[in-house]
Amino acid sequence: MTTISERRGGVLGRELRGAYAFIERNANLIKRYWAWELVWLAYSIVNALSITFIGRASGEITGVAIAPEQINMFILFLLVGTLVWHYLSVVFDLISESIQWERWEGTIEYTFMAPVSRLTHLFGQAAFAVLFAVVHTAIILAVVSAFFRIDLSRADFGAMLVVLIAGSTSFIGLGMFAAILPLLSPEKGLQMTNIIKAIVLLVSGVYYPVSVLPEWLQPLAYISPATYMLDGIRAALLEGASVGTLWSGRVLPLLLTGLLTIPTGLLAFMRAERYAKATGRLKRNG
Amino acid sequence: MIARPAVSPSDIQRVVAQTTVALEVRNVVKRFGRETTKGQPFWKRSVRKPPEMTVAVDHISLSVRRGEIFGLLGANGSGKSTLIRLISTLLIPDSGEIYVFGYDVQREERTVRRLINRVSVEASFFKKLSALENLMYAARLYDLPGTYARQRSITILRSLGLSEKRLYEPLEHMSRGMQQKVAIARGLLTSPVLLLLDEPTTGLDPHSKHDVQRFILRMREEHDTTVFLTTHDMDEADRLCDRIAIIDNGRIVALDTPQGLKSSLGAGSKNGSATMEDVFMALTGKSLDDDFESSDDFESGDGNEATITGDCS
Numbered sequence: 243m244t245t246i247s248e249r250r251g252g253v254l255g256r257e258l259r260g261a262y263a264f265i266e267r268n269a270n271l272i273k274r275y276w277a278w279e280l281v282w283l284a285y286s287i288v289n290a291l292s293i294t295f296i297g298r299a300s301g302e303i304t305g306v307a308i309a310p311e312q313i314n315m316f317i318l319f320l321l322v323g324t325l326v327w328h329y330l331s332v333v334f335d336l337i338s339e340s341i342q343w344e345r346w347e348g349t350i351e352y353t354f355m356a357p358v359s360r361l362t363h364l365f366g367q368a369a370f371a372v373l374f375a376v377v378h379t380a381i382i383l384a385v386v387s388a389f390f391r392i393d394l395s396r397a398d399f400g401a402m403l404v405v406l407i408a409g410s411t412s413f414i415g416l417g418m419f420a421a422i423l424p425l426l427s428p429e430k431g432l433q434m435t436n437i438i439k440a441i442v443l444l445v446s447g448v449y450y451p452v453s454v455l456p457e458w459l460q461p462l463a464y465i466s467p468a469t470y471m472l473d474g475i476r477a478a479l480l481e482g483a484s485v486g487t488l489w490s491g492r493v494l495p496l497l498l499t500g501l502l503t504i505p506t507g508l509l510a511f512m513r514a515e516r517y518a519k520a521t522g523r524l525k526r527n528g
Numbered sequence: 529m530i531a532r533p534a535v536s537p538s539d540i541q542r543v544v545a546q547t548t549v550a551l552e553v554r555n556v557v558k559r560f561g562r563e564t565t566k567g568q569p570f571w572k573r574s575v576r577k578p579p580e581m582t583v584a585v586d587h588i589s590l591s592v593r594r595g596e597i598f599g600l601l602g603a604n605g606s607g608k609s610t611l612i613r614l615i616s617t618l619l620i621p622d623s624g625e626i627y628v629f630g631y632d633v634q635r636e637e638r639t640v641r642r643l644i645n646r647v648s649v650e651a652s653f654f655k656k657l658s659a660l661e662n663l664m665y666a667a668r669l670y671d672l673p674g675t676y677a678r679q680r681s682i683t684i685l686r687s688l689g690l691s692e693k694r695l696y697e698p699l700e701h702m703s704r705g706m707q708q709k710v711a712i713a714r715g716l717l718t719s720p721v722l723l724l725l726d727e728p729t730t731g732l733d734p735h736s737k738h739d740v741q742r743f744i745l746r747m748r749e750e751h752d753t754t755v756f757l758t759t760h761d762m763d764e765a766d767r768l769c770d771r772i773a774i775i776d777n778g779r780i781v782a783l784d785t786p787q788g789l790k791s792s793l794g795a796g797s798k799n800g801s802a803t804m805e806d807v808f809m810a811l812t813g814k815s816l817d818d819d820f821e822s823s824d825d826f827e828s829g830d831g832n833e834a835t836i837t838g839d840c841s
Contacts, residue, residue, distance in 0.1 A: 249671060263665055267661070267665045270657050271656065275656065347655065348653075349652045351616075352646075353669070355641055356666070357638050357670060519618060521560070522619060525618075
C-alpha cells in the first residue's frame with residue numbers, strides 16, 4: 243500500500259518541507275550552472291560600476307566644480323539605486339522565470355500534479371529568490387565598495403533591512419503576477435514580463451528623483467512599490483533615518499502593497515492555472 | 529458518489545483501504561480548440577477561420593478495480609494521453625466526473641495528487657541535475673523523508689537495472705532508455721496507489737522493457753498498486769493487463785479481458801486464434817503505428833459508432 247504517512251509538524255511542517263523542495267532544487271540548478279552564474283555576477287558588477295562612475299564624473303560632465311561631499315552623495319544615490327534595482331530584478335525574475343524554466347525543461351506537469359499548494363510552490367520560489375538576491379547584491383556591494391570611498395557612517399542598517407523586507411513582499415506579489423504570463427504564453431510570456439520591469443524602472447526613481455519625471459508620469463511613481471523602497475533605503479543609508487521615521491511614509495505603504503499584491507497575485511496565478519488546464523496549455527513546452 | 533473532505537494522510541489511507549474501486553470515469557468529455565464565433569457579438573468574432581474543435585475524449589466511462597492492471601490501447605491521437613492528463617488533474621474536463629478512490633479529481637485534487645503518480649512517454653527532468661537530485665525534488669514535493677527517498681531510489685533503480693552510481697550522473701549524460709528508467713523510478717518513488725503509465729516502455733530496449741514490466745507486476749503484488757497503462761505494445765498489454773479498453777477517436781470501442789477481446793474475434797480470425805493486433809484492427813480499422821490528424825494527441829471527435837464488447841464498469 244501507499245507510504246502516505248504523517249510526519250512531524252502537521253500541515254505547516256508539510257508545507258514548509260514542500261517549499262524547501264523548490265529552494266533545494268533551485269540551489270542545485272545554480273550549482274550546476276555555476277559558470278554561467280559567475281558570468282552573470284561579473285556582468286552585474288560591471289553594470290553597477292558603470293552606473294556609479296557616472297556619479298564620480300558628475301563634475302567633468304557638467305563642467306561645474308562640485309564639492310567632494312556632494313559627489314560622494316551622488317555616488318551613493320546611484321549606488322543605492324543600482325543595488326536595490328538589482329535586488330528587486332533578481333527577486334522578480336526568479337519568481338517570474340520559474341514557470342518558464344519548468345516549461346523549457348518539460349517538468350511543469352510533474353510540478354503541477356504534485357500535492358503541494360500553489361501558495362507553497364510560489365512561497366518556495368520567493369524564499370529562494372530573496373536569499374539568492376541578498377547574496378548576489380552583497381557581493382556586488384563588496385566589489386563596488388573597493389572602487390569608491392563610500393561613507394556610510396550615518397547609515398541606519400536596521401532601518402534599511404526593515405524597508406528591504408517590506409519592499410520584497412510587494413515584489414514577490416508582482417513576481418507572481420508576472421509568472422502568469424509564461425503560464426499562458428510559452429513563446430512570448432517571459433518577454434512580456436520585461437515590460438513590467440521596464441515601467442517600474444522608469445517611474446520609480448532608481449537613478450534619478452521622481453520629481454524630474456513629467457507630471458503626467460508622476461502618479462505612476464506613487465503607486466510603484468519600488469519608489470517607496472528606494473526612497474526608504476536611501477533615507478536610511480544616506481541620512482540615517484530610523485525605522486520610526488520611515489514607518490508611516492515608507493514601510494507601511496510597502497507592507498500594505500505586499501498584503502495586497504501577494505494574495506491577489508496568488509489568486510490570479512491560480513485562475514491562470516485553471517485556464518491553462520481547461521485549454522490544454524500546460525502541456526506545451528517552450 | 530459523495531466527495532469527502534480530506535483531513536489527514538491517515539484518513540486518506542483509511543479511505544483508500546476501504547475502497548474497492550480505484551478509478552471511476554463517468555461520461556467524461558474533453559474538447560480542444562474554439563467553437564465557431566458565428567452568432568457572437570462582432571468584437572468576439574474571429575477574423576480568421578476558427579480552428580476546428582477537436583473532441584479528444586468523447587463521453588468515456590470506465591471503472592478500474594483496486595489492484596487491477598488496466599490497459600488502454602489506441603493509435604496516436606486517439607485520446608489516451610488526454611484521458612491520463614484528466615485523471616492526473618492536469619486537465620479539466622468539459623463535462624463528466626472522475627473519481628480516484630472515491631475522491632473527485634476536481635474538487636479534491638490535492639488528495640487525489642497524493643494517491644497518484646504518472647510516468648509519461650517523455651522523460652521530463654531538469655537535465656543538468658543528477659538523477660538523485662531530480663528524484664529528491666520529487667520526493668520532497670510528496671513529503672517523503674530524505675533518507676527514505678534516497679534508499680528507495682537506489683532500490684527501484686537497481687530493480688530496473690540501473691546501478692547506484694547512475695544516481696549521481698546528470699540526466700543529460702544518460703541515454704533515452706536510462707532517462708525513462710529514472711522517470712519510472714520517480715513515478716514509483718512515492719508508492720502511488722494509482723499509477724498512471726503513459727506508454728512507459730516506449731523507446732526502451734527489450735531487456736529494459738522486460739525489467740519495467742516485471743517491476744510493474746511487483747508493484748501490484750507487493751504494494752497493491754492499481755495500474756492504468758496506455759501502450760502501443762500489444763504483447764505488453766496482453767501480458768500485463770487484467771482488462772483492456774480500446775480507444776478510437778476519443779471513444780471506448782471495446783473493453784474486456786485480453787482473452788475476452790480475442791475470443792470475441794477468435795472465430796473470425798485467419799487461423800482461428802486472434803491476436804490483440806487483430807482485435808485492434810478489426811475494431812478500429814487502424815494499425816497502432818498509424819498517426820492520425822491530431823493536435824497534441826487530440827483527435828477529431830466525429831468518430832464511428834462501435835460495439836462495446838464488455839461491460840465498462
